Amino acid sequence: MNVNSNILIIGIGNEWCGDDAFGIYAVKKLQKKYTDLAQFLMISGDLSQLLSLWEHKEKVIIVDAAHSLTNSAGHVYEFDSYHELLSHESVFYSSHSFGVAEVLRMAATIGREPRFLKLIGVEGSNWQKGQQISEAVKVAFSRVERIVLHYLQDVPTSTTRKTYQ
Amino acid sequence: MKNSEKSREIKLNYLARVEGEGSFYVKIKDHEVMESQLKIFEPPRFFEGFLQGRSFREAPDITARICGICPVAYQMSSVHALEKICGYQATTTLNELRRLLYCGEWIESHALHTFMLHVPDFLGYPDAIAMAKDHKDWVEKALYLKKAGNDIVNILGGREIHPINVKVGGFYRYPHPSEFKNLKERLEKAQEIAHDAAHWMATLEFPDFEFDYEFIALRNDQEYPMNHGRIVSNKGLSIEAEVYEDRFTEQQQPYSTTLHTWLDGDKTVFTGPLARFNHNFEQLSSSARSLAEDIGLVPVCKNPFKSLLVRMIEIFYACEEALRLLDQYEYPGEIKDQVEPKSGIGRAATEAPRGILFHRYQIDEKGIIQNARIVAPTSHNQHVIEEDLRRLVIQFEDLSDELLTERCEQAVRNYDPCISCSTHFLKVKIERE
Numbered sequence: 001m002n003v004n005s006n007i008l009i010i011g012i013g014n015e016w017c018g019d020d021a022f023g024i025y026a027v028k029k030l031q032k033k034y035t036d037l038a039q040f041l042m043i044s045g046d047l048s049q050l051l052s053l054w055e056h057k058e059k060v061i062i063v064d065a066a067h068s069l070t071n072s073a074g075h076v077y078e079f080d081s082y083h084e085l086l087s088h089e090s091v092f093y094s095s096h097s098f099g100v101a102e103v104l105r106m107a108a109t110i111g112r113e114p115r116f117l118k119l120i121g122v123e124g125s126n127w128q129k130g131q132q133i134s135e136a137v138k139v140a141f142s143r144v145e146r147i148v149l150h151y152l153q154d155v156p157t158s159t160t161r162k163t164y165q
Numbered sequence: 166m167k168n169s170e171k172s173r174e175i176k177l178n179y180l181a182r183v184e185g186e187g188s189f190y191v192k193i194k195d196h197e198v199m200e201s202q203l204k205i206f207e208p209p210r211f212f213e214g215f216l217q218g219r220s221f222r223e224a225p226d227i228t229a230r231i232c233g234i235c236p237v238a239y240q241m242s243s244v245h246a247l248e249k250i251c252g253y254q255a256t257t258t259l260n261e262l263r264r265l266l267y268c269g270e271w272i273e274s275h276a277l278h279t280f281m282l283h284v285p286d287f288l289g290y291p292d293a294i295a296m297a298k299d300h301k302d303w304v305e306k307a308l309y310l311k312k313a314g315n316d317i318v319n320i321l322g323g324r325e326i327h328p329i330n331v332k333v334g335g336f337y338r339y340p341h342p343s344e345f346k347n348l349k350e351r352l353e354k355a356q357e358i359a360h361d362a363a364h365w366m367a368t369l370e371f372p373d374f375e376f377d378y379e380f381i382a383l384r385n386d387q388e389y390p391m392n393h394g395r396i397v398s399n400k401g402l403s404i405e406a407e408v409y410e411d412r413f414t415e416q417q418q419p420y421s422t423t424l425h426t427w428l429d430g431d432k433t434v435f436t437g438p439l440a441r442f443n444h445n446f447e448q449l450s451s452s453a454r455s456l457a458e459d460i461g462l463v464p465v466c467k468n469p470f471k472s473l474l475v476r477m478i479e480i481f482y483a484c485e486e487a488l489r490l491l492d493q494y495e496y497p498g499e500i501k502d503q504v505e506p507k508s509g510i511g512r513a514a515t516e517a518p519r520g521i522l523f524h525r526y527q528i529d530e531k532g533i534i535q536n537a538r539i540v541a542p543t544s545h546n547q548h549v550i551e552e553d554l555r556r557l558v559i560q561f562e563d564l565s566d567e568l569l570t571e572r573c574e575q576a577v578r579n580y581d582p583c584i585s586c587s588t589h590f591l592k593v594k595i596e597r598e
Contacts, residue, residue: 044233046234046277048281079348144487
């Protein structure tokens, strides 16, 4: 079995905090179904190491839970560029929570962005410690899977944001 | 924020660059601090409860999950405590590999804290991203350093985050020396970066702020402490981990979900890199001592802001030490030995990047954990942080509310607190009457 090491698929989340676990949940499922399609990585702690881990990768896909307060649970966001994420003003990070937006901002500042990046976010609703992922969020997996497979076949270069309901 | 002639209130709703969720409140009246509280409101995490009823063999993996930045420390304290119960004596090779793993964690944790979390305070940047625009070179070097630490943890621990290769009695798999081949070059360069960074950081402006702290750290005759040593202080304490609980007690504070740790009932202690450095300067390598002296850092250093410099010295030393350990590593082959359980109680303390981490376990004859107790470095430092803030707001009372608040945040970061480890972020509110 030859794993395609040019592609890195990263799931981010905390498995013990309800819908925050979605990134881990989705990437574990993807890894099980498409083992040799890419390298898979699950992260629940310090994200600053992504700046090193995605070096030399052709394509990087990040799957994470999202919290917009405007869409309902299970809504899928798809970003093909940093621009919208980088427009956020607030920066909060710590040893443990150098978050996705901060990593991308730092990457853009020092020129360490991956060449092709896809960020997929799924709106969550329940962030309680010790809780399971909501069913409404789990069902978004099939859309996430479709986006990942489509992206790997045809790297988009547009900077438009697409949403799927 | 509000000011009046005799009273003043400063409120910071979110202190970034510390781990966890909390707030700080101080009330000043007629130039005296009436109240200071480090309020931790993050919910408790019940890891000690999770451990009950589990096999002693699971403790290193379960406790590693307490912290994403210092999992090795949790693994080390747990295996040492459990091996004491089982009467297991680690071989020299095992002790050296555990020290190598700890070097990796110190390098990655200190590199992240110094460059990304603390240096922006000294240079007047709101965060590391803003700093990176003007100091891209240093940020690149910090990432290089951090990667060196990550690589050690990855090879020896099985993966970079929450390593999985540590077990009671050793490692599940011992790396072949060829796996370390590329690491030596990276560590040599990392050591050079740490050397240059120490000189650069020594040029930063450090607040004139000293106090006669009771520093606690491990100390032993053989080496700069990571895994082994007596718990000592500069005010007479010298104990083994076995009697830790006779001297250190934890107390609940009504405003905090983190237990505060006290020595002998009411004494405030200071643990972490500065304490280690002050107690163990002679155990550093000659090159690390020379570097410290060259940048004007000698024991006893009583300025907590200079913890920044000590962390760089410790990175330099950990790179050097890792290289030494790699040079003398002899591959032990596959080891199938398994530690057999015995009933009893075991205690151990090791030096996490942030200071002393104490573990105690009671297991039965089948190795099932009956109860466990974990005291994180930040629990030890909770009270000294509160006291520093009390002293700081008086010493720097003439500063504007904004600058005083920033200085308070910087002071908290001296301790690199991991609030989530101790349960668990910081809002700062200073009220002046």
